[in-house]
Amino acid sequence: xKTTNFRILILAFGFLSAPFYAQDPNITRLSEQLESKNLSxxxxxxxxxxxxxxxxxxxxxxxxxxxxxxIEIRLEIVKALRQxxxxxxxGYREALHGLGDASxxxxxxxxxxxxxxxxxxxxxxxxxxxxxxxFLKRNLNDPNVELRLSAVEMLRKTGTPxxxxxxxxxAIDKNQHETVRLKAIEAIGAISLSDPxxxxxxxxxxxxRATQLLGQPPLFDDGSTExxxxxxxxxxxxxxxxxxxxxALVLRAIKSIGQVKxxxxxxxxxxxxxxHKDPSVRKQAIRVLSHVIARQYE
Numbered sequence: 174x175k176t177t178n179f180r181i182l183i184l185a186f187g188f189l190s191a192p193f194y195a196q197d198p199n200i201t202r203l204s205e206q207l208e209s210k211n212l213s214x215x216x217x218x219x220x221x222x223x224x225x226x227x228x229x230x231x232x233x234x235x236x237x238x239x240x241x242x243x244i245e246i247r248l249e250i251v252k253a254l255r256q257x258x259x260x261x262x263x264g265y266r267e268a269l270h271g272l273g274d275a276s277x278x279x280x281x282x283x284x285x286x287x288x289x290x291x292x293x294x295x296x297x298x299x300x301x302x303x304x305x306x307x308f309l310k311r312n313l314n315d316p317n318v319e320l321r322l323s324a325v326e327m328l329r330k331t332g333t334p335x336x337x338x339x340x341x342x343x344a345i346d347k348n349q350h351e352t353v354r355l356k357a358i359e360a361i362g363a364i365s366l367s368d369p370x371x372x373x374x375x376x377x378x379x380x381x382r383a384t385q386l387l388g389q390p391p392l393f394d395d396g397s398t399e400x401x402x403x404x405x406x407x408x409x410x411x412x413x414x415x416x417x418x419x420x421a422l423v424l425r426a427i428k429s430i431g432q433v434k435x436x437x438x439x440x441x442x443x444x445x446x447x448x449h450k451d452p453s454v455r456k457q458a459i460r461v462l463s464h465v466i467a468r469q470y471e
Contacts, residue, residue: 216246231265234271250275258293278317291308309328318350329359344412361433409430410441427445445458
């Protein structure tokens with residue numbers, strides 16, 4: 174009797190410790206289909222796992238991604254992981270890690286797969302599921318130029334103060350492709366770091382005075398926007414004042430300085446006007462300087 178009970182206990186323990194998906198016929202079927210020799214069957218299995226909210230879906234997809242040789246199936250797996258993330262199905266955090274692996278040139282050799290995974294990650298960042306700057310900075314060193322350009326564009330759209338250093342380092346990097354540098358320079362000027370305007374500055378000033386009287390830290394930093402703008406101007410000025418840079422880069426940098434319109438650029442623009450050999454560059458700098466000075470009296 175004791176032997177029989179012991180056998181029952183062993184069987185019950187084995188049943189409980191077995192992979193959960195072995196108990197689910199749907200998961201078992203999809204797991205088997207991911208290993209099918211038929212391309213269409215594998216594709217449909219990936220799609221189904223992305224649509225289903227099974228806890229095991231992500232592990233099966235990530236495992237299949239590692240062994241899958243067909244690019245179109247790996248793209249389908251990326252789409253399935255994206256679906257799980259956006260629907261916040263069970264395991265969506267692990268799905269984010271799966272997309273991270275798929276976007277990394279060290280683990281994924283195909284640039285199209287990396288591009289799709291990066292787009293999915295950036296879309297996830299817009300839903301506050303992760304900080305996009307870390308993986309976008311990594312992508313600025315991707316071997317594929319298209320992916321680097323995509324990273325620049327995503328940083329531009331993200332448009333937070335944290336993106337300025339990533340774009341700035343790319344703009345001044347002479348080992349970087351010139352088209353990528355040009356787009357980074359353009360992005361730095363296009364990012365608006367929310368100048369509060371006359372009314373906003375007045376509100377900030379009143380808040381600082383009120384909180385000082387109360388002995389409390391202010392809600393706003395009076396110089397925070399100015400410091401952010403100075404960071405933009407710093408990188409753009411480094412490009413504009415470097416004689417080894419092409420005229421295309423210098424002219425774009427001066428134009429971006431004009432978009433920032435911060436007083437910290439005055440000294441840099443005056444230097445260009447007085448020292449640059451190309452008259453078209455000097456003319457551009459004069460035009461921008463007049464706009465920057467006029468901005469200070471608005």
